[in-house]
Amino acid sequence: MPPPQRPPGYPLDVTPRFTTHDLGEIGKGVQAIDPSAGILHEADGDLKTWVSVGLGIKGLKDLYTALAYLDIADGKADALADGQNGLRLKIDALSGKLDGLAAKVDGLSTDIDRLTNFLGVVIPPWRTRTEVENGDDMGVAVRSAADLDLLVDFVILQREPGFGHEDVVSIEPPAGTLVVKGSRVKVTLNLEG
Numbered sequence: 246m247p248p249p250q251r252p253p254g255y256p257l258d259v260t261p262r263f264t265t266h267d268l269g270e271i272g273k274g275v276q277a278i279d280p281s282a283g284i285l286h287e288a289d290g291d292l293k294t295w296v297s298v299g300l301g302i303k304g305l306k307d308l309y310t311a312l313a314y315l316d317i318a319d320g321k322a323d324a325l326a327d328g329q330n331g332l333r334l335k336i337d338a339l340s341g342k343l344d345g346l347a348a349k350v351d352g353l354s355t356d357i358d359r360l361t362n363f364l365g366v367v368i369p370p371w372r373t374r375t376e377v378e379n380g381d382d383m384g385v386a387v388r389s390a391a392d393l394d395l396l397v398d399f400v401i402l403q404r405e406p407g408f409g410h411e412d413v414v415s416i417e418p419p420a421g422t423l424v425v426k427g428s429r430v431k432v433t434l435n436l437e438g
Contacts, residue, residue, distance in 0.1 A: 256310065256313040256314045256316075256317050257310070257313050259313070259316075259317050260313070260316050260317065260320060262313075262316055263309065263310075263312060263313035263316055267309070268306055268309055268310070271302060271305050271306050271309060272298075272301075272302030272305065272306075275298060275302065361423065364423070364425070365423050365424050365425040365426055365428070366393040366394065366395065366423070366424060366426055367421060367422065367423050367424075368393075368395070368416060368418060368419070368420050368421065368422050368424060368430060369387045369388060369393070369420060370387065370416075370420035370421070371387060371413050371416060371420070371432065372387075372412065372413055373411055373412055373413060374399075374411040374413070374432075374434055375411070376389070376413075377389065377390055377397055377413065377432055378390070378391070380392060390430065393426070394426040394427055395424070395426070395427075395428060395429075395430050396427065396428070396429045396430070397429075397430050397431075397432050398429055398430070398431050398432070399432055399433075399434055400431060400432070400433040400434070401433075401434055401436055402414060402433060402434065402435050402436070403435075403436055404435070404436075404437060405435040408435035409435070409437070410435070410436060410437040410438070411434055411435070411436065412434070412435050413432055413433070413434060414433040414434065414435050415432075415433045416430060416431070416432050416433075417430070417431040417433075418430065
């Protein structure tokens with residue numbers, strides 16, 4: 246990915262606080278005494294005033310440029326914080342909506358359960374004769390035909406390939422069908438003996 250395009254004079258002129266014009270104004274009107282050639286007085290070895298002033302102005306300009314970089318970083322940090330706060334508000338709003346939807350789904354689930362119990366029952370996916378007659382071990386996931394007020398007619402097959410002894414081969418109407426309580430259900434079983 247190529248680096249981002251930056252304006253001329255970057256980091257200056259990006260924010261109104263640090264401009265190229267203001268950088269150029271640093272040190273104007275300050276005049277060094279004796280701008281002669283050479284850095285040291287030959288007699289005593291001291292730095293000449295113009296060298297000290299020039300270094301001071303250069304230091305101020307570098308500091309001004311560094312502050313411009315910091316101002317840009319501060320602006321970007323503020324923008325990120327604002328964006329994060331905006332996202333937090335949106336997440337909170339979505340969380341509230343999800344809570345509302347969850348409550349509605351729970352209410353609808355309860356209504357469907359009541360309606361199903363009132364109108365009829367759903368035929369479970371029995372796998373064995375034991376489940377048809379007694380339900381699963383806990384009586385929770387798969388309830389027995391008697392618990393559901395269903396009348397069962399067993400059809401027996403001998404040595405049906407792919408099925409064990411007393412396995413359910415088919416259910417009519419199929420599992421998952423809503424039927425009136427007291428309905429007859431035809432369960433086809435495989436017997437090995």
